[in-house]
């Protein structure tokens with residue numbers, strides 16, 4: 095048996111197993127909820143041949159792949175044959191702890207390299223992973239391993255997603271190498287058949303950005319038929335045939351092909367004979383033999399790439415190839431009926447009861463078994479690499495000015511780190527989408543330089559023109575400057591933040607952007623977190639506090655995003671000493687990979703680690719001179735501390751977050767004469783406070799009656815009658831829940847509308863988060879005599 099013959103058997107097997115897995119989940123397994131299970135049998139089928147060629151032959155252990163979301167069952171079937179997936183998980187496909195509907199790095203157990211699901215993101219992830227591989231190797235790390243190719247199996251409709259092209263543009267700027275995108279050009283999306291001639295646009299586009307483009311249109315049967323007399327006419331007909339008609343004829347089968355071909359070109363002698371020489375089945379096989387379903391064509395094309403240029407393969411395929419609904423435009427969610435499945439089972443030579451057997455129905459099990467054992471990509475160690483943690487200094491020194499913003503503090507802290515020659519400073523890599531200077535990364539970049547594969551001098555510097563920033567590129571630079579596409583920033587952070595697992599080399603990535611533009615890359619941020627990538631994102635400026643900067647740049651929802659985003663710990667410090675503590679913790683936190691058991695101290699799952707979001711501000715505020723004690727440090731990280739502890743008879747507590755601190759402090763001062771024992775709670779992380787509180791409640795409900803979260807301890811001695819006013823330059827709901835912790839009457843101030851420009855005083859008054867508004871709110875939740883310092887409200 096030749097290797098190609100074995101691969102043909104495996105292709106059949108893979109399609110059978112994927113189809114059976116989906117069938118089992120829908121028709122055989124009990125699904126009590128009345129919900130559709132689904133499974134994308136058609137989407138799987140169009141990639142079955144390409145994935146067979148790739149996984150069983152072309153891939154090398156160092157290559158990494160993002161599989162089109164809907165081809166997950168094919169992927170799991172392949173891993174099953176390679177001994178990396180269990181039958182139990184296949185049987186539980188889409189069920190509890192079963193194989194996932196879309197390949198998942200974090201939830202699947204069979205070596206998923208990159209998660210997919212939100213179309214377009216996995217595609218871009220491979221591109222940025224190639225850049226990160228270059229970054230790592232250019233810095234002299236990981237050279238003991240061979241260079242891998244980062245490969246995306248792309249659904250053609252994924253190319254509708256703009257993020258793919260943002261990535262292509264960035265890849266061109268950065269000198270992308272070792273990246274393959276294999277497009278499953280089945281000319282179908284979810285709803286319908288795609289526009290004619292898209293391949294020509296793609297071909298031009300990719301070539302424009304420096305990619306090689308390889309088109310796999312005709313399979314080897316077709317190529318042979320084109321050489322027969324009349325073959326040229328057949329080829330011409332195929333080339334002219336609209337996508338929809340081709341799909342419809344694929345669905346209709348051999349007799350329909352014959353009729354249509356005879357009607358269109360059957361009067362041309364040679365070609366008539368070419369058609370007539372074939373039975374209906376043979377004719378259908380010929381017409382269905384597109385490049386993407388022809389093993390020899392695919393293998394030749396993939397093996398022919400011996401260079402490192404980025405390469406796009408446009409592979410003509412048929413959605414549902416080999417299945418009864420092949421080519422039908424409605425097949426996306428199509429499932430084979432039990433009768434169709436039975437026929438398919440027989441066609442595959444599978445006996446009832448032997449559906450999961452690896453070698454059932456295969457021509458030469460012993461040979462195939464031996465072949466599977468030597469499949470190149472399954473050789474060697476784990477695909478998930480490990481990298482030691484980079485030691486983080488106990489403290490991050492920073493010279494704190496009497497009046498300073500958190501953004502300036504961030505720049506100053508990194509500038510200090512930038513002086514270092516140690517491993518810690520060397521492993522930091524920063525990135526920014528064209529806001530490097532305006533987010534205060536300038537001093538760091540001056541020290542550490544920009545990254546590029548080739549040296550590029552700063553022309554201003556070489557021309558001796560005075561300039562603040564040294565914009566010099568080199569392979570040793572530690573800042574990756576991106577174009578203004580926040581989507582790319584988050585995908586890059588995802589790739590940098592997985593370098594320990596993909597390249598075996600740990601990086602400490604920091605990305606900066608303006609806070610409102612988190613929304614621009616939000617799905618990418620979610621995607622990076624979903625993959626458990628580790629990075630620090632610094633968003634600044636934020637809120638309405640950026641005042642004259644303009645209404646369009648104000649952010650409201652981001653604190654809530656910070657709270658709700660899984661895998662992301664969010665902070666919004668007010669003072670630079672807090673920021674230094676949080677950043678030190680963050681550098682450690684992003685490297686953790688321990689157990690998910692909550693700590694009894696704060697009920698957070700801190701040992702698991704995660705990514706970190708810092709919401710900073712450009713507002714210079716008066717800093718507090720104070721010693722940084724171990725307790726304060728811990729409380730800052732846990733999410734809150736008393737800036738002024740409320741007395742035993744406290745009538746009002748003000749809880750604030752971030753740059754609005756001076757207004758909260760002022761308001762507390764204004765109330766001091768008329769309300770007793772006023773407290774001031776500094777909330778450095780609403781996210782962590784809230785998560786700890788929720789976890790502690792859950793623990794109590796499960797019987798751990800003594801479980802207490804950090805916020806519960808902080809509020810434990812605040813008398814029940816005390817009113818609570820919360821204030822943040824962001825959505826008021828961020829802190830509103832504080833009232834529910836111990837049942838205090840609460841009024842939450844924040845920003846619900848945005849867009850006005852002006853001075854800080856004007857805007858804080860306009861949106862009702864100034865000292866006056868805090869005092870007025872306090873009066874409503876903490877009755878008593880009028881507060882004398884309450885200024886007349888406008």
Ligand SMILES: Cc1ncc(C[n+]2csc(CCOP(=O)(O)OP(=O)(O)O)c2C)c(N)n1
Pocket residue numbers: 136137138140163164211212213248249250251252278280282283284285413426
């Ligand atoms: C961001 C996003 N939007 C929408 C969807 C829903 N969706 C799933 S598959 C699909 C069409 C995919 O078509 P294509 O990439 O050509 O794959 P095929 O099914 O043809 O294999 C859509 C719209 C999604 N998964 N992600």
Ligand SMILES: [Mg+2]
Pocket residue numbers: 249250251278279280281282283
């Ligand atoms: Mg498609």
